[in-house]
Amino acid sequence: MKKALITGITGQDGSYLAEFLLKKGYEVHGIKRRASLFNTQRIDHLYEDPHVAQPKMSLHYGDLSDTSNLTRILRDIEPDEVYNLGAQSHVAVSFEAPEYTADVDAMGTLRLLEAIRFLGLEQKTKFYQASTSELYGLVQESPQTETTPFYPRSPYAVAKLYAYWTCVNYREAYGLFACNGILFNHESPRRGETFVTRKITRGLANISMGLEPCLYMGNMNALRDWGHAKDYVRMQWMMLQQDEPDDFVIATGKQYSVREFILWSGKELGIDLEFSGEGVDEVATVVAVNGNMAPALKEGDVVVRVNPRYFRPAEVETLLGNPAKAKEKLGWVPEITAQEMCAEMVAEDHKSARRTALLKEHGLELPVSVEG
Numbered sequence: 095m096k097k098a099l100i101t102g103i104t105g106q107d108g109s110y111l112a113e114f115l116l117k118k119g120y121e122v123h124g125i126k127r128r129a130s131l132f133n134t135q136r137i138d139h140l141y142e143d144p145h146v147a148q149p150k151m152s153l154h155y156g157d158l159s160d161t162s163n164l165t166r167i168l169r170d171i172e173p174d175e176v177y178n179l180g181a182q183s184h185v186a187v188s189f190e191a192p193e194y195t196a197d198v199d200a201m202g203t204l205r206l207l208e209a210i211r212f213l214g215l216e217q218k219t220k221f222y223q224a225s226t227s228e229l230y231g232l233v234q235e236s237p238q239t240e241t242t243p244f245y246p247r248s249p250y251a252v253a254k255l256y257a258y259w260t261c262v263n264y265r266e267a268y269g270l271f272a273c274n275g276i277l278f279n280h281e282s283p284r285r286g287e288t289f290v291t292r293k294i295t296r297g298l299a300n301i302s303m304g305l306e307p308c309l310y311m312g313n314m315n316a317l318r319d320w321g322h323a324k325d326y327v328r329m330q331w332m333m334l335q336q337d338e339p340d341d342f343v344i345a346t347g348k349q350y351s352v353r354e355f356i357l358w359s360g361k362e363l364g365i366d367l368e369f370s371g372e373g374v375d376e377v378a379t380v381v382a383v384n385g386n387m388a389p390a391l392k393e394g395d396v397v398v399r400v401n402p403r404y405f406r407p408a409e410v411e412t413l414l415g416n417p418a419k420a421k422e423k424l425g426w427v428p429e430i431t432a433q434e435m436c437a438e439m440v441a442e443d444h445k446s447a448r449r450t451a452l453l454k455e456h457g458l459e460l461p462v463s464v465e466g
């Protein structure tokens with residue numbers, strides 16, 4: 095039985111990857127951070143009580159900022175594969191906490207790779223690094239491929255650039271089987287609530303049920319190549335099953351704006367929206383309500399406004415990936431379109447908004463977090 099260690103197992107990708115590897119028969123180990131509240135919601139359905147069985151999935155307390163902790167976990171498990179998905183992964187937050195982001199996203203990767211080397215696991219342990227399309231930042235060519243020059247535009251992207259090259263360097267210097275997946279944005283109903291797609295699907299679902307008044311957005315002109323996390327974790331595993339380590343762009347090859355994603359989400363809720371105004375005065379207004387998914391809305395309601403607090407000090411305006419190498423060498427193609435993914439996300443968020451609205455109707459009001 096192969097053993098895998100996943101950093102970031104409690105995150106969006108970590109949860110899908112753990113599911114995927116368990117189905118493949120792996121023994122899965124994950125690093126979780128100590129938190130003052132439970133932070134395992136995304137993997138609770140995979141949990142097996144360690145008191146009664148030898149579980150297929152085990153969690154270890156740890157942190158990418160703690161060298162001895164990482165080394166001890168690696169020594170105890172001796173994994174066949176390490177998936178380094180743990181990160182301070184929010185681009186806007188990285189401008190607020192640049193040093194922490196560098197410590198976890200850049201140095202954390204170095205710590206793991208050094209621990210593998212220190213423990214003499216170079217020939218046994220394969221390493222996957224969660225690299226990102228944010229490396230392209232101010233894009234130098236379009237669509238972006240594995241050879242497009244990088245131009246990072248945030249502390250997050252700069253930290254991930256360090257991690258990218260460290261991974262390449264350990265491959266070249268020490269013969270480690272280390273791969274970079276240069277993944278473009280990928281989303282799902284498990285996406286963190288403050289990333290733009292989930293902020294939109296959750297926000298509009300709440301508004302449609304009368305739980306929030308309005309959605310406040312940043313730069314709606316931004317263009318992204320959005321895929322589904324389920325498709326992308328499959329590729330993370332495929333990369334480590336090759337004969338030779340290599341780096342791959344993982345993307346859909348299609349690009350849409352944040353504004354388009356808002357319109358799709360509205361449609362899924364039966365709301366037709368129209369944008370008007372410009373810059374910080376731009377709004378989206380309801381022009382028709384169809385069906386019964388949005389009982390709180392009527393024609394003329396303003397549901398989206400712009401708020402400059404969501405603008406970034408330096409923006410990545412456009413990203414579009416060319417996944418030809420992944421298709422050619424590994425036979426990978428994405429199976430879920432951005433529109434299908436949006437529909438799935440809206441359906442899940444609407445279910446949860448209905449539940450909250452029902453409780454409210456019965457006097458059991460739950461606070462709805464809106465800060466994003």
Ligand code: NDP
Nearest residue numbers: 102104105106107157158179180181183224226277279280
């Ligand atoms: P999430 O933000 O959903 O998950 C991040 C994970 O990292 C969480 O489990 C989090 O723990 C953990 N983590 C954060 N800080 C630390 C730390 N100091 N030590 C250990 N673990 C930590 O990210 P995604 O699942 O979306 O992304 C996975 C990886 O892929 C990340 O590295 C991200 O940067 C990268 N990436 C993501 C893309 C995307 O579109 N989703 C695209 C390209 C790259 P906790 O749950 O406790 O917060």
Ligand code: GDR
Nearest residue numbers: 183185226227228278279288289290291311312313316404
């Ligand atoms: P990104 O994702 O920065 O691409 O990083 P995010 O969803 O946060 O932003 C995408 C684009 O939407 C614009 N935007 C807003 N973004 C947020 N979060 N909130 C808003 O209100 C808002 N309004 C407009 C942003 O400015 C941006 O242009 C994600 C993360 O998962 C990274 O970890 C990963 O590496 C990259 O994708 C690929």
